[in-house]
Amino acid sequence: MHYESYTQARAHLKDILDAADEGRVATVRRDSGRAAVVDVExxxxxxxxxxxxxxxxxxxxxxxxxxxxxxxxxxxxxxxxxxxxxxxxxxxxxxxxxxxxxxxxxxxxxxxxxxxxxxxxxxxxxxxxxxxxxx
Structure with a gap:
């Protein structure tokens, strides 16, 4: 699950959090950087x-x-x-x-x-x- 903008990611925040909870890769691009959302535990x-x-x-x-x-x-x-x-x-x-x-x-x-x-x-x-x- 990869989102190319903060706006796109914000619209799919539940999906991103669900992916992280399930151990799937979830990333968000912001400007030239990319961040991953992962389950804390x-x-x-x-x-x-x-x-x-x-x-x-x-x-x-x-x-x-x-x-x-x-x-x-x-x-x-x-x-x-x-x-x-x-x-x-x-x-x-x-x-x-x-x-x-x-x-x-x-x-x-x-x-x-x-x-x-x-x-x-x-x-x-x-x-x-x-x-x-x-x-």
């Missing part, structure tokens, strides 16, 4: 597979530390759960910073998929993504 699931967290969790000095190798993201907590909760907040802050200014920085611009995953996930999903790698 399908995209979130796919991103969780292609952007594994690689989180490392370490018990140290009576607490826990979590970090993501290759990224300037780390969190600490008195318990494993506290460290994970803190890391979810660190991820949310990173996604905000990326949207505001980091998306054009050479050492961060490649993190688009991670930022999309963060934005499309709730806290429980982010924690499961982190813990899945930390086992």
């Amino acid at each position: 399908r995209l979130r699931h796919y991103l969780s597979l292609v952007c594994p967290s690689k989180a490392e969790v370490v018990a140290e000095a009576g607490g826990w530390s979590v970090f993501l190798p290759g990224l300037p993201l780390a969190a600490d907590g008195g318990s494993f759960d506290e460290a994970m909760e803190e890391m979810v907040q660190v991820l949310r802050e990173y996604a905000e910073d990326w949207q505001d200014r980091l998306r054009t920085a050479p050492n961060h611009e490649g993190n688009w998929g991670l930022v999309q995953l963060i934005a499309l996930s709730d806290d429980a999903q982010l924690r499961a993504w982190l813990v899945g790698a930390a086992r």
